[in-house]
Amino acid sequence: MSERRPPLLAVDAPSLYFRAFHGIPEKAAQTKAGEPVNAIRGFMDMIAQLIRTRRPDRLICALDASWRPAWRVELVPSYKKHRVAHGDVEEVPAALEKQVPVLLDVLAAVGIPAFGVDGYEADDVLGTLAATQPAPVEVVSGDRDLFQLVDDERGTRLLYCGRGVAKLEDADDTLVRQKYGVPARWYADFAAMRGDPSDGLPGVPGVGEKTAARLINRYGGVEHILAALDDPDNGFAPGLRGKLKDSAEYLGRALPVCKVALDVKLPGFDATLPKAPQDDEKLLELAERWNLAGSARRLVDALAGPSDQGAPLRG
Incomplete structure (x- = not known):
């Protein structure tokens, strides 16, 4: 009997960084200049924990290129309307909005692809990854809409973090039936x-x-x-x-x-999880500038794996 392949972790990045931002007080995670980094630190720590506990061989972070796609609004005009700040822009706390570009720089330095697709939400990117990438696929999100992606036959699970990454619900079809009474x-x-x-x-x-x-x-x-x-x-x-x-x-x-889209045209990507940061000098620079040393260390250690903990972050 062949050994089960390590999973692809398909991460709902907005779900996790919103959770980190609201779960960690701003004053508990700041730079020396008083700039909040709670979302960045929390996100990095959650990714490190997921890598340690799920041992994936591939990891992708999905983003909302279009948070409120026009085609969904055309069908149901009230869709997310109450969460619009102005025009068609999502209402996001200013302290979080400033952290997202830094977080994306961290992911790029580590070598973890993060992308969205115009006209679609992160959910649609995740759905397409679940439908097209070699199994097993573990989707990580606190969005219950993604329970629809669970597919025991194909090998797709939802790691539902409605109560945080430390209390993940590893959802198969049986769990969905238990929670909601439907397959x-x-x-x-x-x-x-x-x-x-x-x-x-x-x-x-x-x-x-x-x-x-x-x-x-x-x-x-x-x-x-x-x-x-x-x-x-x-x-x-x-x-x-x-x-x-x-x-x-x-x-x-x-x-x-x-319904989550399953046929989004994705950009080219290499989902292979690196064993060390792709650009450790850049990661060191970001860690020093944004007071992320502890979180960077935990993430680097998680990448290295259990047999190589403590490998130096070169700078």
Whole structure:
């Protein structure tokens, strides 16, 4: 029996750096000049921990090139509307916004690819990686929408960090069923019916998680449920039948919004996880300038692996 290949870690970078920013007080992680680096330090430490514990041979960080894609807004105009600062720009704390370019410089110095694709969110990049890259693939995110990517047969799992990287939920299809009562392949349909206020998706009035799960388990996805409405023998309560019929147009538009794209044209990349920083002089420079020495050391040690801890960061 062949040994299981190490996984590709496909990391939802915005999910992790937002979590780091809000989880570490700004005053606890600053430069000598008082500039906050809490998001950078926290992100670096989370990546180091993931490398130590998951032992991947490949790692990619996905970014939001288009945080609120026009094609999703055209389908559901309320999509993420409440989180817009101005125009079509996401409301991001200024102290975090200033840290993101530095964080990307750190990843480049280490040799970890980080990219987004115009017209798509990080979720879509992650979905395409899960669908196209050699298995196993472990998607790392605190976004529950990505439960839809779990695929036991293909070897795709979600490392859900809703409670932090230290308390990851290693999600297979069984765990998704336990949490939501539906198989992972129907999670997007479940989310479209249930709705998600955090994304500006209203859902079907009067249909919560339990009703959505019950309908999916009986009929299948949204298309199957709507098709079943026309059969008087299918056992819908009159009130529920009416709510679903009234929401049919909305569901037709919301489902593609909730579904993660699996066919995004990705740029060229080398996902191979380096054993040492690609540019250790640049990493040393960043560590000194931004007071990141401890986090840089932990990340370098994680890259080196358990047999080579403490390899010097040359400068």
